[in-house]
Amino acid sequence: MKNKIALVTGATSGIGWACALTLAKLGYDLIATGRRAARLEELRQELPEGIRFLPLVFDVCAREEVERYLANLPSEWASIDVLINNAGNAHGLDPIQTGNVDDWDAMIDINVKGLLYVSKAIISGMTERNSGHIINIGSIAGKEIYPNGNVYCASKHAVDALTNGMRIDLNPFGIKVMGIHPGLVETEFSLVRFKGDSQRASTIYQGYQPLVAQDIADIVEFALTRPPHVVLADVVVLPTAQASATVIKKKLNP
DSSP, X not given: OTTOEEEESSTTSHHHHHHHHXXXXXXXXXXXXXXXXXXXXXXXXXXXXXXXXXXXXXXXXXXXXXXXXXXXXXXXXXXXXXXXXXXXXXXXXXXXXXXXXXXXXXXXXXXXXXXXXXXXXXXXXXXXXXXXXXXXXXXXXXXXXXXXXXXXXXXXXXXXXXXXXXXXXXXXXXXXXXEEEESOBOSSHHHHHTTTOHHHHHHTTTTSOOBOHHHHHHHHHHHHTSOTTOOOOEEEEOOTTBSSSXXXXXXXXX
C-alpha cells in the first residue's frame, strides 16, 4: 500500500479512528477529517513513522467547506485511492410523532448529504484514473427498522441504497464499492444519540460483549487486501450476542 492515499471521514474517534490507524499500519498515507482539531493531532501522534498525514478540520454536512477543502487538495494529495465514508451520527430515540426536527436534520445532513458531498468530491478523480475503492460505513439500521429508529433508520437505508447505486454506476470504471453494516459497536455513538447522557449511553452496552471499533477496521483491512478481482460488496457484522437490531442476549443482573 506504499505511495497510496486513503481518506477517512469522522476520524476523530471510534470506527474512523481505528480505520485511520489500521490504514496507516498498512502503509497508506492518510487524509483524516473531523470537527475536532485536537483529536486529529492526537491521531497524528499515533501514526507509524514515515506515514504522511494531512488533517482537515471541517464538517462533512457543510457543502461549501467540503468543496473548499477537497477540491483544493495539494497536488501530492489529490490522487486518493481509498475513501472511507465513516462520518455519521444518531440523534435522539423518539417515536416519529414526537421526534425533534433538528435531530432529523442533523442525521440526514451528515449521514446522507455529508456522504454524498465527500463522495462527489473524490469520485471524479477515481473515474479519471479508472481505479479506487470506496467503503461506506452504514449500520444494521440500514437493513432493518426498529422502534423509535425511524429517521435514523431511514438515513442508513439511504446509505445502503447509495452504496449499491455507486457500485452500479462506477462499475465501468473498475472502482470497488463496499458497504459495512455493523450492529452494536461500543463507541461514542450512544453518547451522541443521548446527547451527552453518559449513564443512559453506558446501559446500551451492558450485559453482553459488543463489537469494538477495531473489529470494523479489521474488516476494512481484509477488504483492501483482497486481489483486484474481488470486492466485498456488502457485509453485516454483529456481536455474537446480537441476532438482529432488537434481539440481544444480555446477562441478567446477579
